[in-house]
Amino acid sequence: xxxxxxxxxxxxxxxxxxxxxxxxxxxxxxxxxxxxxxxxxxxxxxxxxxxxxxxxxxxxxxxxxxxxxxxxxxxxxxxxxxxxxxxxxxxxxxxxxxxxxxxxxxxxxxxxxxxxxxxxxxxxxxxxxxxxxxxxxxxx
Numbered sequence: 227x228x229x230x231x232x233x234x235x236x237x238x239x240x241x242x243x244x245x246x247x248x249x250x251x252x253x254x255x256x257x258x259x260x261x262x263x264x265x266x267x268x269x270x271x272x273x274x275x276x277x278x279x280x281x282x283x284x285x286x287x288x289x290x291x292x293x294x295x296x297x298x299x300x301x302x303x304x305x306x307x308x309x310x311x312x313x314x315x316x317x318x319x320x321x322x323x324x325x326x327x328x329x330x331x332x333x334x335x336x337x338x339x340x341x342x343x344x345x346x347x348x349x350x351x352x353x354x355x356x357x358x359x360x361x362x363x364x365x366x
Contacts, residue, residue: 236308239264270300277332278339292314292329301338305346312346 243260246253309316
């Protein structure tokens with residue numbers, strides 16, 4: 227899911243950059259901003275994938291001083307493209323003054339990733355309305 231979300235976000239930013247380049251004259255400032263987002267999001271995705279991979283391999287997670295809002299925003303940014311692709315609106319509301327904690331960044335990120343991944347198909351079904359007799363549900 228993280229890789230799909232990162233790919234989707236990168237693709238969305240890339241498409242936006244191409245549209246800015248197609249303008250007459252090209253809007254190079256906007257292209258620069260889009261490229262900076264692609265670099266930032268790619269690095270963020272790599273970090274999350276590395277931490278999740280370490281968790282799967284049962285490697286010892288790296289304990290650090292953790293900003294929970296930042297950890298949540300990283301996952302939210304990575305899954306944004308997947309939500310858009312699924313026609314789901316996601317809104318993130320963070321507590322402004324959370325204290326930093328000592329812990330493993332991958333653990334709350336994995337929880338957030340699971341919540342988002344499970345919420346997207348649920349919201350898609352809600353938006354489609356109630357199922358009718360004879361409709362097949364997708365299995366996950």
